[in-house]
Amino acid sequence: MTYELEQESIIKTLLSSKVKNVLLQLPDGLKPYGTKIAEELQRKARVTVIIHGDPCYGACDVARDEAKALGIDMIIHFGHTPMLKLKRNIIYVEARSKLNVTRLVAKALPLLKKYGSVGLAATVQHISAINKVKLLLKAHGIKVLVGKRQGLLKYDGQVLGCDFSTCISIASKVSAFLLIGSFTHALGLRIVTRKPVVLIDPYQEVIEDVELKVKKVLAKRLYIVQKCLGLSKFGIVIGLKPGQLHLELAKRLKDLLSKAGKNVFLISAREINSQLILNFPDIDCFVISACPFLPIYDADLYPKPVLTPNEALAIAGVKKLEEIYG
Amino acid sequence: MTYELEQESIIKTLLSSKVKNVLLQLPDGLKPYGTKIAEELQRKARVTVIIHGDPCYGACDVARDEAKALGIDMIIHFGHTPMLKLKRNIIYVEARSKLNVTRLVAKALPLLKKYGSVGLAATVQHISAINKVKLLLKAHGIKVLVGKRQGLLKYDGQVLGCDFSTCISIASKVSAFLLIGSFTHALGLRIVTRKPVVLIDPYQEVIEDVELKVKKVLAKRLYIVQKCLGLSKFGIVIGLKPGQLHLELAKRLKDLLSKAGKNVFLISAREINSQLILNFPDIDCFVISACPFLPIYDADLYPKPVLTPNEALAIAGVKKLEEIYG
Incomplete structure (x- = not known):
């Protein structure tokens, strides 16, 4: 297994509790480990396990309603740090990757040296590598900064697909970022900080300066937003996952777009995908209020224009496109 | 519009209530009408509408949790008759089809005459046609029976994909059934009554005796069940839609299969599809406790063997295959 899934610590916690019924929640990449974990917990912690x-x-996507319906005492949620302020009955397991990151960083040194100073960031799977990578960069004369934890983030230098606050706080002090994660995170980081981002993706064994790819994505965003200016029927999608339900934002976007002369409908959805879009053939353009970057990350999956809340504000004339994409 | 969606009656009900926030729930085939209905309700009943x-x-799939999360006063659920014993805050709209059914029945007369006596059934979309069709068949010398409403069913002669009790009650008194609905319903009706079924599908303009197709499906079921006898790792899928949550059934199936020497895991899911199956590569065979016929209706969508609860009982040695499929 290429992840540290903390089974021993979970078993200890369960044995010292009165928990009888456990729901395992795993991102799709970790679901194949579900049966092994379930077997171990059932045998060693003597609980009944349902794999969700x-x-x-x-972390925005916690199976709270589902756990309630199933009579579950404890959700064990893998792969993310806590985001929602849930009172109780949930254990977050971070699923730290065991892949060797420093080997790839060593290869990336020539690319990083030209920037001189670098902000260092990682997704939670790779957060254990931050210190080693920092030392390695310093040893090669590169100035390194790691942003303090804040916002929804638990660790210094951590990023989420929707929260880059650790990096925003140090962006003015560095020439570029080194991100250990995926292209999705690199794209978000580049958009919000407007600094060059070097990506190290340990799963894909990829090292790359994402600038060219991001430029293409941004050009496409500008094209999509321009196109939507002339469209008339808008659907605002409200996400139903516990951490994606931004009802007031959706209603505000509806009001602002209506004032700008658009015909606007509210649509709720747990799963936001192309089928949802195809089911409303008369709607010209969708805005997803669930997540600030989802329309950008998933752009190629949609058969129609789909906008971020910020882009919708540009359509409504409340923000300028330059404010969003510089 | 080819459906009767009772907007005037809904508007009247809403105006005489204190309802302010409405959730429209529509099956995918009716979702394209969502914006038109929303516009009309917002204008005439002065409510805020979210389209789900x-x-x-x-009717097993009512967005109760979703409505609660969205602060909704009233769900308007289209396309189905009431199934769940919900206390309040839901209007069921049946979405009766306006298609001409008798024209097709007239074409089917030669096929029906050879059976002499016919049990008449319809899905709720076509339930208004029952009386006209009955008269037409009688006028041509065919004996017609319509089963009394019972079980989950609201109307005499009505069938659901999971409930054929109106037809079971008259099966011994007729030579065949005439079903106005879809192949899915004809398949279920043929399996539970073991009588020939003539299908009239007004959407597809299809008239057919489904016997040959059903025989092929049943041969495939027997093949799948035989294959699963030799497999070892089973996943029991618990449905999370309000009317599909059969937790005790799932646990009973787990116990029985475990006693039969299988290694069994419980898996919960709102959406049951091929992605769910693909996410558990080490599980050999799945049992869906959510719906008694889902594995048969959707058989071609799954990349692995997927069984009904009855078929799982056959694997566990509790039922005989002949009891299920005759």
């Missing part, structure tokens, strides 16, 4: 099979996209 | 975008498969 629906997709799970982040 | 997730799939909706039947």
Whole structure:
């Protein structure tokens, strides 16, 4: 297994509790480990385990309603750091990757040296590597900064697909970022900080300066937003996952777009995908209020224009496109 | 519009209530009408409307949790008759089809005459046609019986994909059934009554005796069940839609299969599809406790063997295959 899934610590916690019924929630990449974990917990912690099979996209996506319906005492949620302020009955297991990151960083040194100073960031799977990578960069004369934890983030230098606050706080002090994670995170980081981002993706064994790819994505965003200016029927999608339900934001976007002369409908959805879009053939353009970057990350999956809340504000004339994409 | 969606009656009900926030829930086939209905209700009943975008498969699939999260006063659920004993805050709209059914029945007369006596059944979309069709068949010398409403069913002669009790009650008194609905319903009706079924599908303009197709499906079921006898790792899927949550059944199936020497895991899911199956590569065979016929109706969508609860009982040695499929 290429992840540290903390089974021993979970078993200890369960044995010292009165928990009898456990729901395992795993992102799709970890679901194949579900049966092994279930077997171990059932044998060693003497609990009944149900593995939750629906997709799970982040800490925003906690199966609270589902656990209630199933009579569950404890959710064990893998792969993410805590985001929602849930009172009790949930154990977050971070699923730290065991992949060797420093080997790839060593290869990336020539690319990083030209920037001189670098902000260092990682997704939670790779957060254990931050210190080693920092030392390695310093040893090669590169100035390194790691942003303090804040916002929804638990660790210094951590990023989420929707929260780059650790990096925003140090962006003015560095020439570029080194991100250990995926292209999705690199794209978000580049958009919000407007600094060059070097990506190290340990799963794909990829090292790359994402600038060219991001430029293409941004050009596409500008094209989509321009196109939507002339469209008339808008659907605002309200996400139903516990951490994605931004009802007031959705209603505000509806009001602002209506004032700008658009015909606007509210649509709720747990799963936001192309089928949802195809089911409303008369709607010209969708805005997803669930997640600030989802329309960008998933752009190629949609058969129609789909906007971020910020882009919708540009359509409504409340923000300028330059404010969003510089 | 080819459906009767009772907007005037809904508006009247809403105006005489204190309802302010409405959730429209529509099966995918009716979702394209969502914006038109929303516009009309907002204008005439002065309510705020959210259209629910997730799939909706039947009256078993009511967006109760979703409505609660969205602060909704009233769900308007289209396309199905009431199934769940919900206390309040839901209007069921049946979505009666306006298609001409008798024209097709007239074409089917030669096929029906050879059976002499016919049990008449319809899905709720076509239930208004029952009386006209009955008169037409009688006028041509065919003996017609319509089973009394019972079980989950609201109307005499009505069938659901999971409830054929109106037809079971008259099966011994007729030579065949005439079903106005879809192949899915004809398949279920043929399996539970073991009588020939003539299908009239007004959407597809299809008239057919489904016997040959059903025989092929049943041969495939026997093959799948035989294959699963030799497999070892089973997943029991618990449905999370309000009317599909059969937790005790799932646990009973787990116990029985475990006693039969299988290694069994419980898996919960709101959406049951091929992605769910693919996410558990080490599980050999799945049993869906959510719906008694889902594995048969959707058989071609799954990349692995997927069984009904009855078929799982056959694997566990509790039922005989002949009891299920005759």
